[in-house]
Amino acid sequence: MATAPYNYSYIFKYIIIGDMGVGKSCLLHQFTEKKFMADCPHTIGVEFGTRIMEVSGQKIKLQIWDTAGQERFRAVTRSYYRGAAGALMVYDITRRSTYNHLSSWLTDARNLTNPNTVIILIGNKADLEAQRDVTYDEAKQFAEENGLLFLEASAKTGENVEDAFLEAAKKIYQNIQDGSLDLNAAESGVQHKPSAPQGGRLTSEPTPQREGCGC
């Protein structure tokens, strides 16, 4: 299917990282399709999703790379960190081991992204309160100590899923506004107002737009 003209002002690149089975793909699916997929097949390498959302009156297109949690795929998934404007770092509130591994995920994220990359910590499966193994407060504290945004969410009910992506986008947008994020820097993870086709380093190639742009 051909795409509509570029009705958005920015593209933000995101990655989703975290242990296997914490629900990374389900968060993405809930965000892009507004549906919960139980037992969705595990991600091989990386998978891609996209959606446009509005932040402070600006239409922003999110390009989201959902990474496989398995260690063996790390050689491939690591190459997606560079050039991410936002990172969703996910753990499962019912499995403490996934929380305990956060510091190594964070080290990876810090080493492989640029200093401006906005990282949001997501405690997924918040609907499974009875099986909770990680408290809200300790995760909140971990996030504060490391300068991360933080939310608990449920890919199953959809609770806070929208906000997880939105909060990170707001912060990125704010960084653009106050000049702390340099759009010209290589791998900022943000592209501004593509009037040419997205991709291709935004060359001035005269690609016809599908529908009138009104000019």
Next chain:
Amino acid sequence: MSLWALPRIGERLSASLSSSNHAVIKEACYEELRKLSWSGIPRQVRPITWKLLSGYLPANADRRECVLQRKRQEYFGFIQQYYDSRNDEHHQDTYRQIHIDIPRTNPLIPLFQQASVQEIFERILFIWAIRHPASGYVQGINDLVTPFFVVYVFEYIEEEVENFDVSSLREESLRNIEADSFWCMSRLLDGIQDNYTFAQPGIQRKVKALEELVSRIDDSVHLHMQQYEVEYLQFAFRWMNNLLMRELPLRCTIRLWDTYQAEPEGFSQFHLYVCASFLVLWRKEILEERDFQGLMILLQNLPTMHWGNEEVSVLLAEAYRLKFAFADAPNHYKR
């Protein structure tokens, strides 16, 4: 053309397989079996043909029963020896991961939601993983058990397999299916193990080869992807890691594997040509996409739901042509 449509060839195939007629399949017969199988194997002879082509069963019919018995015993010997170690400290991560992945294998097919089937998969994968520490268990390998399991269930039933209740099988039959699936999967993986070792060099190499090949055979598709900054690794990694199983319905994978087993180096080499053929098959759809997002979404969800033998035959014929043109001509291969 499919063997299904050619009963006489099917009969010839059956005849060359029948142990009562030929005590020994001569080299020439074995070659004929390969040739006949290339275009698709009829369901009723598929189990034994797969076992022969994979080298699991000896061509000599007199020895088959004895080899089968020995291999099946050997497999259950491994289970006895190693399976209890799944909760040991150095194996528990492997086991836990397999255990999490199994319910997510073929989630839409009821056959695979049965507890006894899931336990079979767990045993096969765990034993394979600890016997191959250089790669260990890598996600995607779980998918590769499926075609063998389904085909070897066919050996014991007449009906459709997707909704089949395995508890109606005799216990011994189920054990045979398990052991045979293990050994055939092991043989397959022997040929592609560098797909799953550290940093997955086999996959990296094949994705590069795919890119080079596509740049030779379809310039416009290749340049279109370049223009929109789509990298081959972004979509073809999964094609290699899961042998296109995520891109095709299971029935098509089974048909594809008839050819992969009939073709020398089918899984390790010919698969590359199939991937190239698969990509350019969608050239019209690809060229219609005008941005990165659209291309990625398309390439991750190619519409093959309705595919059957005919589509796979077209795919394979083109792959064969590509192989013929490029495989032995490394200079053709380079730009």
